[in-house]
Amino acid sequence: MSALPKGWKTVRLGDVTSKPQYGYTTKSSAVGNVRYLRTTDLTSGKVNWESVPYCVENPVIISKYQLKNNDIVISRAGSVGFHSLIKNPPANTVFASYLIRFEPNGNIEPKYLSHFLNSREYWEQITEKAAGVAVQNVNAKKLADLTLPLASKSQQKRIADKLDSVLAKVDAAQARLDKIPTLLKRFRQSVLAAATSGELTKEWREENGVAIECWQKIELKDVCRSISDGDHQAPPKVEKGIPFLVISNVSRGYINFGTVSRWVPQNYYDSLKSIRKPELGDILYTVTGSFGIPLIVNTCDNFCFQRHIAIIKPIDKVIEPYFLKLFLESPKIYKHASKIATGTAQKTVSLTNLRKFPITLPSKEEQVEISNKVIELFEHANTVEKQYQAAKARLDKLTQSILAKAFRGELVTADDCDIEQVVS
Known part of the structure; x- marks a missing residue:
């Protein structure tokens, strides 16, 4: 002290x-x-x-x-x-x-x-x-x-009253900040809904003389070379080798190699069928437990994964990988996945049902337009999210800074105004 x-x-x-x-x-x-x-x-x-x-x-x-x-x-x-x-x-x-x-x-x-x-x-x-x-x-x-x-009893009361007042403003600022993650989630979901319903490119279609009726109603298997999952046999383990991914390595919507804790030998990886070997532009999709998380393979490095993850290989001439990812993470498709998932302890979307996922497919040109618009909107959301995280970190530190100042006997002084201005 x-x-x-x-x-x-x-x-x-x-x-x-x-x-x-x-x-x-x-x-x-x-x-x-x-x-x-x-x-x-x-x-x-x-x-x-x-x-x-x-x-x-x-x-x-x-x-x-x-x-x-x-x-x-x-x-x-x-x-x-x-x-x-x-x-x-x-x-x-x-x-x-x-x-x-x-x-x-x-x-x-x-x-x-x-x-x-x-x-x-x-x-x-x-x-x-x-x-x-x-x-x-x-x-x-x-x-x-x-x-x-x-401190003296009288000063304790002044300090406590001042802390009540100042920290109430911090709490109010924190309450306002706490709303941002929910708002961002709703915003992203509304963007995905608009992207996959045609609403996002309504003006583009009008400018290019394209009708919404041109969107084709098909199933996922119709736009893919193959839809499979990870090996159902327990793979051999080695201390270092080819990364073996589980759901926790992809649960944030991207491949996190930094959290990998399991590797398999090269000969095991070589023995896998080609439909189970990820390639650039493939889509991984979690199908068990935390089901419904899609992500694009954006690396040429070799890796494999557990059977709770599906691998979708899109036909490049027919569908843009990013557009397919958007469709798979849209509220409509997640609701559909939740409806058809089976099991009690761990819900599972079967490959049979995954292959039958309903897709509404625009032209390749419109897919590119949709993808570009979503990327732009999501970049704005990501900027706001970074600003939120920075503000939250500052606010978290501010509470402790105010408390430290109080118990050093510095709060009930002329510096009070400076503190109040920070949190107003």
């Missing part, structure tokens, strides 16, 4: 709270009359009392574990270190045994303590206390021994 401002001191958590108390042990139930706050109810940052379950067996003495305003509960196992400052709990609410209760005494403002329990300084101590065990956990003594900087 760095040097503290004049009048501040370093204290233990146990110095400013009551003796820590472990929670009550029982199972949870969807119905009952005594709420049962668990570790999992804290991890979202705020307690949603409506979703907190009930005790299967109520404590004999409910008051012993009953939560009160300004109690602080900290998770000692699982999501170690997460906490909640209890505000307006429902009547008859108790806390689970994986939580430890601390009741702030008259020397500390509960909100001040709660803010500290979100700081990097706190989390560094938690990480150190929980290290060295198979299942991370901390006990009451370790938590009580955590240290924190303590």
Whole structure:
């Protein structure tokens, strides 16, 4: 802990709270009359009392574990270190045994303590206390021994109030940012829907005298040289050789060779049928478990893959590989795949059904026009996504920067205006 401002001191958590108390042990139930706050109810940052379950067996003495305003509960196992400052709990609410209760005494403002329990300084101590065990956990003594900087009571209140105000603006900015991934997903899906319905190239057809009726209704097999999948026999393993891909290596819509953990010998790869050997411009399509993910093979390097991945070899003169990929990832085709997938534990799209996927095919010239428009629109979306990620990273750092400033005694100064301007 760095040097503290004049009048501040370093204290233990146990110095400013009551003796820590472990929670009550029982199972949870969807119905009952005594709420049962668990570790999992804290991890979202705020307690949603409506979703907190009930005790299967109520404590004999409910008051012993009953939560009160300004109690602080900290998770000692699982999501170690997460906490909640209890505000307006429902009547008859108790806390689970994986939580430890601390009741702030008259020397500390509960909100001040709660803010500290979100700081990097706190989390560094938690990480150190929980290290060295198979299942991370901390006990009451370790938590009580955590240290924190303590200002005067009046300054604690000013700091806590200022943090409430500033961090509320950070939270509001975060809430606005959190909407962006959903908006981008909807945008990409709407682009794909427009691309595969003809809406995206409506003006192009009008300019070129082409009718939408020229789009042919066919099946996937009609535009492909072959549709197969990976070898159904377990392949031999070697430490280094030809990469052997599984779904996790392609689940993001591209081949991630950096995550490959399995290789096969050259002679195994050579023995595969040509329809199972990927070539530039082929389409891979996941058919089991996380089914419905298409990607274009954009490498000349040799590799092979498990049977949960299909390989589609398009007829180049008939269909553009990129246009085919767009069709396979469109909302309409994914809905169709979901409808025909079979199985319980892991849904599977059979090769027979994959070959019968309905395709609406425009001319090769219009396919190129569609592909170019989608690429352009997706590039705009990718730019926005990068800007979102950069803004999110800055905002994540800003919260910790504000907390650090607060517990160095620098928040309630003339610098306040600078901080507020950043998050406004």
